Amino acid sequence: MQIDWMSFTPLPSFLGGMILGVAASLYVLLHGRILGISGIISGLLHPKLTDTAWRLALVLGLVSAPFMAALFFGIFPVVEIESDWVAIVIAGLLVGFGAQYGSGCTSGHGICGLSRLSPRSLVATLSFMGAGFLTVFVLRHLIGV
């Protein structure tokens, strides 16, 4: 195993992670819900009158986060997307289907589920991490994309 010391950012990642934890904690305290992004988005597909506004408000917050980061702190997020269009579409379909079928994603299962010691979320997190490791290994080292 070879560590990529140039990319490794333990401190900002730990601090950023704590902010994610604060957001998830505030969310459940104030709104009584799990901050699971996939579930909040998928609820918009078949909108109900009473719960569309809050879902949209949260999604808009996420979308405007880069602008607000630039405005308040002068921070511009690094976003490097090297996948081609076909890979993007396939990845999107799989992520959407999988999050819906598996009842959650990296936020709902990963952050919130592990924080509340849910056995289902632990199984889900180990499953998607395992599948992620395997997929990158196959793509980068076996096929060589």
Place this chain on the structure above:
Amino acid sequence: MKKHFGLVSQYAIGILFGWGLIISGMSNPEKILGFLDVAGNWDPSLIFVMMGAVLVGLAGFYVVSKKTGAFFGGALHIPTRKDITKPLIVGSLVFGAGWGIAGFCPGPALVALGSGHLKALVFVLAMLIGMEICERFFSAHQKASDQG
């Protein structure tokens, strides 16, 4: 009035979560792929993100466990299921495969969309279609979105 404060709070928490993703580096798909590439030049940063998030989250959810309702009113919608099911595992495996292809999961994809990346928009649209396919054809035996 409280309803409007509720919406402002939703929006603010969305921004806060987005900032967490930006500061931790998780809004960058290449950094996610750097973590998932254990056999290559490995970037372990994501472990530190999870440690920070879960450390705070443990405290947050502990406080919530003593509460009976949410600040903005209404009951707590916290999942109670304990059963390990096939959809849970199969769905998570499929999710992980998609995550490993492009390095995007739902939250970071929305942040990247907000940074003006067209590919992030396409990813989000494909993701919505994937969710809809699941709802239409696979949700008969499973109540979806009980977890988030």
